Amino acid sequence: MRVLLADDEMIIRAGVRSILTTDPDIEVVAEASDGREAVELARKHRPDVALLDIRMPEMDGLTAAGELRATNPETGVIMLTTFGEDKYIERALDAGVAGFLLKASDPRDLIAGVRAVAGGGSCLSPLVARRLMTDLRRAPAQRGEDQGGRTELLTQREREVLGMLGAGLSNAQIAERLHLVEGTIKTYVSAILAQLGVRNRVQAAIIAYKAGLVEDGGDPR
Secondary structure, eight states, rough: OOOEEOSSHHHHHHHHHHHHHTTTOEEEEESSHHHHHHHHHHHHHOOOOEEEESSSSSSSHHHHHHHHHOOOSSEEEEEEOOOTGGGGHHHHHTTTTEEEEEEOOHHHHHHHHHHOOOOOOOEOHHHHHHHHHHHHHGGGGGGGGGGGGGGGGHHHHHHHHHHHHHOOOOOHEEEHHTTTOOOHHHHHHHHHHHHHTOOSHHHHHHHHTTOOBBBBSSOOO
């Protein structure tokens, strides 16, 4: 798994890199100190995953995420954030990111998040996920139409896949559970995103939660 790491603080980059490289399957192929450099390096190295800090000079992580998703759609983007920056979650989702992790997360969560996104899945720090779900429950009207109701238009199999997607399973893991090939799951996921009118798996996961397709413990129903 090829990873690009972008953060304007050298000590943060060093710490994240040291964690990632404890996994023999992960290779940090490039590092950037600002968003613009991150976009340029992503075009050059074509990483599987880009870990982007939210606040960076020249171009912030959210703007870089949008550009990266437009130019390198095959690269999954994870935003690295600190406590108090969850106000950026909606902007990040609109930019098409696949995950949100706290810099203070358990190192195992960082590695698991990279693995999940590299495999076509998504990742949300539990603290970020709880805050996001709380905000959505408090003000569902702010997001317009009740998106949870859209799942009624899905087939039973699509709802099953959506529930597993909402639980954070990768395409490979869903395929294994359903005894299908991974390519079939990719087709299902693409159809689900189009039917729900969302841009990425994290947004679909939120709908899965709202529709009751994922248990409180994080397992698909």
